[in-house]
Amino acid sequence: MKPNLAIPKVDRRDPTPKYIQAREILIDAIRSGQLAPGAKLPSTKEISSxxxxxxxxxxxxxxxxxxxxWLRRExxxxxxxxxxxxxxxxxxxxxxxxxxxxDQDRVNLDxxxxxxxxxxxxxxxxxxxKRVEFFFHDRFEVRDRRRENVGAICMHPPLEAQRSVEKLAxxxxVVVLGGSFPEAQVPCVDCDNEQGARLAAQHLHELGHRRFLLVAGPLNLSNAADxxxxxxxxxxxxxxxxxxxxxxxxTDSVVLDDAARTRIEARLRERxxxxxxxxxxxxxALATMQAIRRCGLEIPRDVSIVGFDDPASAALLDPPLTTVRQPLEEMAARAYRVVCDAVLEHQTExxxxxxxxxxxxxxxxxxxxEE
Structure with missing residues (x-):
């Protein structure tokens, strides 16, 4: 192969990582005979050019x-x-x-x-x-590309993105993970959020509670709404x-905004x-526990609280948090299998x-x- 061979350049508009595009171009050159067995490749600098x-x-x-x-180095x-x-x-x-x-720039992946x-x-x-490559993108789109084996996992998209996600599909x-759409035309993998909330409400009701407050994230996320x-x-x-x-x-599913915090504290001061x-x-739940304490109340003597998600730190809180555990690992594995089957086996139910x-x-x- 010589540097002046007519091969396509990497498409900078394509969200597929550039090294993957470059690798596929080289494989195509080998398969087509432009790069014959034993042929020496240009230097890394020439390849980059x-x-x-x-x-x-x-x-x-x-x-x-x-x-x-495919290649060997000497x-x-x-x-x-x-x-x-x-x-x-x-x-x-x-x-x-x-x-x-x-909103990838606002999401803490850690x-x-x-x-x-x-x-x-x-x-x-x-x-x-399989050889699997993951890449992150913040828009519900995939531009035209050479390769066929491309799929997408849309993580907790807002409800208003349904049309864009179905267009992408x-x-x-496409598989939606950590969310769902009404009458969805794409596979969705999520925990049963309604069932989880029912478990929390049933538990508190069995403890004798009759006056409840719900604290939710944005209702344009199916998880929060469910x-x-x-x-x-x-x-x-x-x-x-x-x-x-x-x-x-x-207004945020992670950070309790000031208006919500004020409303919680106002309700806790009512009689x-x-x-x-x-x-x-x-x-x-963490922010709500802070609000409870700012009102001079104790957990659980004065107010009981149940959260969602169960990181290791939940058991180390004072008091340890009663919470609804999502099967996150199983959800991810299911989404991976669904997208693999759809891409490689063309199973798109x-x-x-x-x-x-x-x-x-x-x-x-x-x-x-007692109050």
């Missing part, structure tokens, strides 16, 4: 082909197409999965929820017999109807006040996968006390 990518990107693309048996001589390569050989099925996150999901996806891929297989729906439904079956004052909605709170998230939650009872919930 050919593809219009950085030296690091060019190096990463070539290293990937060495590891997968110290002091350079990089060569393997002499024993069969250009028509079948390769391990390869898969590129875009992890689509709305928090419990996202890190659990992402690490579980990676573990599922490592244990598979017309171009590549948790409110589940808690309301369970309490209604117990003869408890919640008023609009009994629901506080934060009669709520004796039980269901918080629709771990961080919302649209359906909702709802996984059961578990109530973990700890010290933040107790019998209703």
């Amino acid at each position: 050919l593809f219009n990518v950085s030296l690091i990107t060019a190096h990463r693309a070539m290293e990937g082909l060495v590891e997968s048996g 110290v002091g001589r350079g990089t060569f197409v393997r002499d024993d390569i069969d250009p028509t050989r079948p390769t391990l099925p390869s898969l590129v999965i875009g992890l689509l996150l709305p 928090d419990y929820y996202h890190s659990s999901i992402i690490n579980s996806l990676r573990r599922a891929a490592v244990g598979d017999t 017309q171009r590549c297989p 948790r409110v729906t589940g808690a309301r439904a369970e309490l209604a079956e117990q003869g408890i109807e919640l008023s609009p004052r009994d629901l506080v909605v934060s 009669p006040r709520p004796t039980a709170i269901i918080a629709g998230g771990f961080y919302l 649209a359906m909702l996968h709802r996984l059961s939650t578990t109530l973990v009872v700890r010290g933040s919930s107790g019998p209703v006390g």
